[in-house]
Every structure is written in C-alpha cells, then in structure tokens.
Amino acid sequence: MERHHASVNTVSPNKRKLENYEENRDLKRKKEADGDHANSKLVAEHYNKRGNTSCAERRNSKIFYMRNFNNWTKSVLIRKYTDALYHVGVAHPVVLDLGCGKGGDVLKWDKARPRHLVCTDLAETSVSQCKERYALLKRRNRNRQFFSAEFIVADSSTENLKEKLEDTNLMFDITSCQFVVHYTFESEDKAETMVKNACNNLKEGGYFFGTTVNSEKLINSVKKSDGLSFGNNVYDVTFENKEEFPEFACKYIFQLHDVVNCPEFLLKKETLVRLCKKHNMRLVEWKTFSEFFEENSRPKENFRLIQRMKSLEVFPPNGEPLNSAVEGDYEHAQLECDRINEKYPGSKTRVATLSKTEWEAASIYVVFAFVKEDNNKNLMSSEETRTTAPDKTPLVIL
Ligand SMILES: C[S@@+](CC[C@H](N)C(=O)[O-])C[C@H]1O[C@@H](n2cnc3c(N)ncnc32)[C@H](O)[C@@H]1O
Numbered sequence: 431m432e433r434h435h436a437s438v439n440t441v442s443p444n445k446r447k448l449e450n451y452e453e454n455r456d457l458k459r460k461k462e463a464d465g466d467h468a469n470s471k472l473v474a475e476h477y478n479k480r481g482n483t484s485c486a487e488r489r490n491s492k493i494f495y496m497r498n499f500n501n502w503t504k505s506v507l508i509r510k511y512t513d514a515l516y517h518v519g520v521a522h523p524v525v526l527d528l529g530c531g532k533g534g535d536v537l538k539w540d541k542a543r544p545r546h547l548v549c550t551d552l553a554e555t556s557v558s559q560c561k562e563r564y565a566l567l568k569r570r571n572r573n574r575q576f577f578s579a580e581f582i583v584a585d586s587s588t589e590n591l592k593e594k595l596e597d598t599n600l601m602f603d604i605t606s607c608q609f610v611v612h613y614t615f616e617s618e619d620k621a622e623t624m625v626k627n628a629c630n631n632l633k634e635g636g637y638f639f640g641t642t643v644n645s646e647k648l649i650n651s652v653k654k655s656d657g658l659s660f661g662n663n664v665y666d667v668t669f670e671n672k673e674e675f676p677e678f679a680c681k682y683i684f685q686l687h688d689v690v691n692c693p694e695f696l697l698k699k700e701t702l703v704r705l706c707k708k709h710n711m712r713l714v715e716w717k718t719f720s721e722f723f724e725e726n727s728r729p730k731e732n733f734r735l736i737q738r739m740k741s742l743e744v745f746p747p748n749g750e751p752l753n754s755a756v757e758g759d760y761e762h763a764q765l766e767c768d769r770i771n772e773k774y775p776g777s778k779t780r781v782a783t784l785s786k787t788e789w790e791a792a793s794i795y796v797v798f799a800f801v802k803e804d805n806n807k808n809l810m811s812s813e814e815t816r817t818t819a820p821d822k823t824p825l826v827i828l
Pocket residue numbers: 470473474477528529530531532533534535550551552553556584585586587588607608609610613614
C-alpha cells in the first residue's frame with residue numbers, strides 16, 4: 431500500500447506537467463471543435479424544428495408577399511442563368527443546390543429541365559422534406575422523362591461535398607446558393623470551405639449564383655439606429671456592436687416573423703469576390719433586390735410570373751383586406767395611382783407592390799452571380815453588370 435502510494439507520489443514533476451499539458455490541450459481541442467460546430471448546430475436545430483406550413487398559414491402570414499417576392503427573384507435568377515447556359519449549348523444542366531432547405535426550389539429546377547440535381551443541407555429534417563418534395567413531383571410527372579436527383583446531409587462549411595457525391599467525378603454547370611452563404615462567414619476557414627464546395631466542381635463557363643445579405647444596407651441601418659437593433663413588425667436585426675464590422679465573425683441575430691431566429695454573419699461583397707477568385711470565378715452580377723427587380727420585371731414572362739406567383743400585392747385591393755395595417759405602408763402606391771388617374775381622367779388604375787414593411791425586410795438581400803473563367807469563350811460581358819436604380823419599393827402598373 432505504502433509502496434503504491436509512494437509510487438503514485440513519485441511521478442516526476444516533469445511527467446505531471448506533461449500530463450497536465452496533454453489534458454489541457456485535449457480539453458482545449460474539444461472546446462474548439464465544439465465551438466467550431468456550435469453555430470452550425472444552432473442553425474441545423476433551428477431549421478430542423480421548422481415544420482412545413484400549410485397554404486392557409488402561409489396566406490395569413492404578414493410576410494406572404496415578401497416570401498413570394500423572394501421566390502420570384504430566385505425563379506428569375508435561375509431562369510436567367512439556365513438561359514445563358516442554353517445559349518452556349520447546355521440544355522440540361524447538372525445542378526448543385528447548396529443549402530437546399532426543404533426543397534423550396536425543386537419546382538423551379540424542374541422548370542429549368544436539369545439533367546441531374548444534387549440537393550444538400552446541414553439540416554437533416556429539411557433534406558428529408560426536400561427528398562419527399564422531389565419524389566412527389568416525380569410521381570406527378572411519371573409520364574415524362576424526369577431529372578435524377580440525390581440528397582446529402584452535410585455541413586458545407588466544414589466537409590468536402592465531393593467525397594459524398596454518388597459519382598465523385600461529377601462536375602456541375604450550376605451551383606445555386608439561396609439565402610445560405612452568409613451563415614458560413616463565421617470564420618475564414620468556414621467561408622473558404624463553403625466557397626470551395628460551391629466552385630471547385632464547376633465546369634468552365636459554369637455559374638455560381640444566389641442570394642445573400644446586403645451588408646452595406648445592414649451596416650448603414652444599424653449605424654443610423656439608436657441602439658444595436660433595427661427593424662419593424664416583421665423583422666429585426668441585432669448586432670453585438672456598431673463600431674467594427676470585420677470581414678468574418680461579424681455576428682448579428684436575424685429574426686423574421688414566424689420564420690427565422692438565428693445567428694447570421696455579415697458577408698461583404700469584396701470578401702466573397704476574393705474567395706471566389708481563388709477558384710477562377712469572376713463576378714458577373716451583384717445587385718440589390720431593388721436593382722434586380724427594376725432590370726428584370728419588364729420582360730413578359732417575368733411580368734406574368736409576378737402575377738402567377740402573387741409576388742406583389744394588388745393596390746387598391748379587390749375587396750380583400752390589405753396585408754399590412756401599418757399606416758403609410760401603401761402611400762407610394764396611392765401616390766402612383768393618383769398620378770396616373772390624374773393624367774388619364776376616368777381610369778381606375780391598379781398597381782402591384784409590396785407594403786413598405788415587407789419591402790424593408792426583403793431589401794436587406796442582394797443577388798450575386800460568378801462565372802468560372804474560360805478564356806476561350808465570352809459568356810457574358812467581361813465586366814460585372816450593374817444598374818444604378820435607387821432602392822425603391824417594387825411597383826408595377828396592372
Ligand atoms: C434561409 S434557409 C434557405 C433554404 C433554401 N435555399 C431556400 O432558399 O429556400 C438557409 C438554409 O441554409 C442551410 N445552411 C446553413 N448553413 C449551412 C452549412 N454550413 N451547410 C449547409 N447548409 C447550411 C440551413 O440549414 C437552411 O436550410
């Protein structure tokens with residue numbers, strides 16, 4: 431016994447030091463690893479918890495038109511770049527939907543007639559729902575050739591997606607990343623891994639496009655606000671400080687009525703451009719939602735889509751109550767109707783628009799697109815296409 435005690439006590443101070451060091455190091459590594467995944471876990475939990483909403487629930491939502499407007503923007507974006515590929519001979523693109531969520535875009539992809547679609551997301555439940563959505567659509571269209579698809583649960587900011595593909599040599603024509611990439615700007619490593627997953631397996635001439643946060647707007651809004659928050663009765667953004675807005679780990683909490691309540695990170699245009707450049711990607715488009723709408727709402731097909739998708743609200747309404755009860759929310763629409771009615775006496779002008787409340791929440795996003803450089807072909811202009819439309823509420827005359 432004594433000897434045993436003696437032997438325990440005779441561990442040399444150096445050995446004890448080494449043991450302590452190893453123990454602390456392992457603890458530190460575990461802590462770092464947990465920390466590394468902490469935000470991903472939060473995001474996955476948040477999205478896994480969100481069930482499918484019924485049509486009635488969606489219709490009664492305060493952000494009914496804003497969500498439809500976002501869907502219109504995504505539809506037009508998908509059509510724009512699948513058309514560009516069609517014109518260079520890619521009729522049936524191979525597509526990666528990175529951060530597919532519950533598969534809200536599966537129907538949009540069907541319209542783009544892809545050859546194969548890979549849907550991947552961090553949230554397991556969302557991926558299952560996405561798979562179900564695809565299966566249902568495929569059953570409904572069993573009389574025609576339907577695109578193949580695969581579904582992958584993965585954290586694209588820490589894992590190598592290529593290794594998880596059914597065919598690890600698969601190359602994509604398109605990577606679409608809708609309302610996702612900013613989640614990975616928690617660290618440079620994570621953002622780099624996400625961008626690598628988005629761009630590494632793209633063919634030359636292939637596109638990486640999507641929607642993400644409008645950092646300029648977020649920074650300006652918080653600077654103007656009294657405290658660290660700004661928003662309205664459908665959304666709210668809260669920063670941790672408003673003195674510094676670093677390239678990575680610039681966290682804020684984003685709350686959207688009934689939908690999102692999650693930590694997000696600022697994503698600056700120049701940072702995404704820098705990360706994409708490493709993969710030979712050139713920026714071809716970076717537009718606020720307002721600019722994108724101004725540029726794309728006129729062509730007939732897109733105009734019809736506004737009506738079909740109910741992506742704007744009719745004003746004055748056809749007997750139904752307006753979606754927002756906030757005073758002044760349709761002032762811009764009333765002014766436009768008055769202007770036209772004055773110009774054309776007797777006309778009963780109707781317009782389609784978003785309430786100011788819904789537009790404020792929608793306009794914190796931008797559209798982006800990069801092309802994988804191919805020196806032999808000039809797919810689009812060599813400069814990023816930009817419009818100079820002011821940030822105004824979308825409105826079309828019906
Ligand atoms: C706002 S939702 C958008 C879903 C879908 N793209 C859409 O537009 O309907 C954001 C999605 O990004 C996913 N996401 C966030 N971080 C991710 C990551 N590191 N890897 C993969 N998916 C991620 C979330 O799980 C969530 O489904």
